[in-house]
Amino acid sequence: MTQKELRDFLDSKVSQYNHPRFIESDPIQIPHLFTKKEDIEIAGFLTATIAWGNRKSIIKNAYRMMQMLDNSPYDFVMNHQEFDLQNLEGFVHRTFNNKDFIQFIKSLQHIYTKYNGLEPIFNIYAKSNSLQFAISKLKQHFFETPHLQRTQKHISDPLKNSAAKRINMFLRWMIRQDNCGVDFGIWQNLSPAQLSCPLDVHSGNVARKLGLLNRKQNDAKALLELDIALRQLDSNDPVKYDFALFGLGVFESF
Template sequence: MSNNSKELSVFSAYVADLLEEKADQYNQPEFIPHDPISIPHRFTRKQDIEIMGFWAAILAWGQRKTIINKCLELSQLMDNAPHDFVLNHQESDLKQFLNFKHRTFNATDTLYFLHFFQDYYRQHDSLEYAFSSHLKKGDVTVENGLIGFHDLFSDSENFPARTRKHIATPLRKSSCKRLNMFLRWMVRKDDKGVDFGIWNEIKPAQLVCPCDVHVDRVARLLGLIKRPVTDWQTAMELTASLRSLSPTDPARYDFALFGLGIEGFATPAILPVRK
């Protein structure tokens, strides 16, 4: 074996061990209170978890404390019973949402989300169908589910053009980090108590790792990503690298990459950066 091959072998082993260690460290209940996933953890009813989990994921940009506070505000506006509210609210109940805003997400977006939820949950028991019904036999990832959900979400004469930017799709080359994070919450199953694992039609093996700024930076340092830009293909490249470590649960390492990013991880100088 050449010196270069030996160096890459050592580095690959280092990466695998590091990701395993950090995934175990951060995939713990202590992770919950300071993360947007704490919002759906306030509920026990499946539909409430779905609705508030979806909203928490979509609003997840900026400081985590602010994200959590805005989601709590939304929950309070729905009387802390989101499923009951979206099914049964009247027109007069919507006035209180006119002042809701988080960054570029405003009242127009909020009202359409409520419209979508009401229309959808009057026909379906779970939000999973909105994604899983678009998957095809043999799909390795949730790509078709994300594309289909985007089209379903926007398929209304009341759909505001401005709201499209809040629901990503691979067809626009987005990394879909927020939707992938939401799917991780709903789909992944383990005994750690962080992710919910309440959906069954989508398999953990099909999940795509959310590619946020922390994950992206650390993944590049570890040689898990080579693509120079961050888009859907980058998320797929990262997930393929992680699938080589865990074919049935690649998104598990989202905990590790995100945690390392928060820690300010830098590649040790004694090991080569994989090219």
């Protein structure tokens, strides 16, 4: 397959899957419940944090998260009292439990109080061609306040060779302008060209079959290799191909 043939094939799959009906089966449906920027951000961030494992379970537990936050995530983060956090007792998604959930609420309050939100941190630390350094700095700032050591594992660090799939997915949601009603594009000071593909088992396997990726591990080095390949196909919007790789892997067992 020539590069043009590959691009044409993947572009056709982007058109197929980058569509509002994609929302119905994807965790992105959770932030789509909201219209306020901060609600979308927090709902998206929390949903992305638990986005591993069975997709139905992810969506079910993310809905439960929002219910526990009175379906007003930003208001809960900013104005909760200590006794309100008792409402989060009993939450669990795989290894993310109620203690982690409570810590995330406290850390998000710190981020929005001290830095005026998640977006400004990425604006400060973004590189012209990558947001991976900014993800590492977000983790640093997120855990500036007293916290449980165990909770740190729920934010990946690309500088420690993580592909940081979940945060890269969250960033796609916030930054990418897709004109299709799927990704939000509400962080307008950052460019889709800076985004990295959310690399997981499905997208990684498809990328290898298509010759876009050679490295066997799904780590930061593999992510860089995939970034370079996808930027050659579309330098302005490389992560649109996440829809193609994911769709081919999950829905077509490519």
